[in-house]
């Protein structure tokens with residue numbers, strides 16, 4: 001072999017080493033993030049630093065079962081984190097702030113506690129402060145009982161309600177501001193001046209609720225509900241048939257924890273199908289409960305996970321357990 005050929009081979013080899021080695025070097029400098037069920041410590045590390053405009057590369061692995069990774073209030077697909085595998089995720093932030101990342105797989109009883117934060121620094125640091133949520137400006141007490149004293153004898157129907165509404169000066173009632181700040185029961189009471197039977201009034205309420213949502217919003221709410229709420233509140237809002245899909249996904253290993261979760265839910269029945277409870281709650285009240293969570297129960301807080309729009313979608317969907325929107 002000629003000397004020049006040797007040199008060129010050497011140069012090629014060095015080039016390959018540089019091309020592979022340099023990124024590898026930088027790549028491995030981001031610490032590997034470990035995911036474990038909340039009981040065993042959750043995310044580690046659970047606080048990550050990032051800067052506006054600088055893509056951050058995360059490598060994440062699971063030490064136990066299948067988890068998922070997503071960042072709240074960000075338009076991203078959740079990424080599965082498999083035991084013994086390393087997932088590569090690149091994130092880019094255009095606004096500073098504290099973001100919440102969370103597990104998206106039903107990995108166990110405390111799945112929703114698997115959360116961490118990404119602290120993103122940089123300009124613009126003067127991001128306009130978010131206006132307070134509606135329940136704050138309306139001064140609502142989230143923990144006060146809110147049962148409706150009167151409930152309809154059959155499911156209120158928006159189809160019937162539309163005919164009724166067309167004969168009424170109902171436009172005042174159709175604005176989003178009115179809808180968000182009133183419970184269905186309050187609207188039912190407000191309509192008592194109209195020459196209508198009680199069930200006609202409830203139908204008009206269903207129509208008012210329907211005009212404040214769209215098929216897209218309901219579809220988005222339905223999807224978010226299935227992923228995040230159904231395991232506790234039940235696929236149909238009543239607590240029945242929960243966990244079935246998640247069990248299949250989560251696999252044998254977490255079966256036991258899932259059954260534990262089931263018991264817990266039996267002790268704290270949560271029914272969106274209960275008309276007393278739901279017809280007595282305004283969208284603003286439900287928004288407050290969803291944002292804040294807690295209530296001394298297992299209800300997680302969702303404020304840092306969903307966008308405001310997603311929360312309104314969820315609320316619109318939750319009411320659909322009360323109203324008939326389709327023939």
Ligand code: HEC
Pocket residue numbers: 112224225228229230231232233268269270277278281286289290295297298299300302314
């Ligand atoms: C870990 C189980 C769990 C999950 C997951 C969960 N919730 Fe809850 N939720 C509860 C419990 C428990 C309550 C309290 C029920 C009660 O007060 O009887 C509750 C209460 C609520 C209430 C208040 C109802 C009322 O009239 O007072 C709303 C609204 C609600 N949840 C919405 C949601 C939404 C939306 C999601 C999904 C994004 C969700 N929840 C996920 C357990 C859960």
Ligand SMILES: [Cu+2]
Pocket residue numbers: 036037066067068103104105106107108111114
């Ligand atoms: Cu998990």
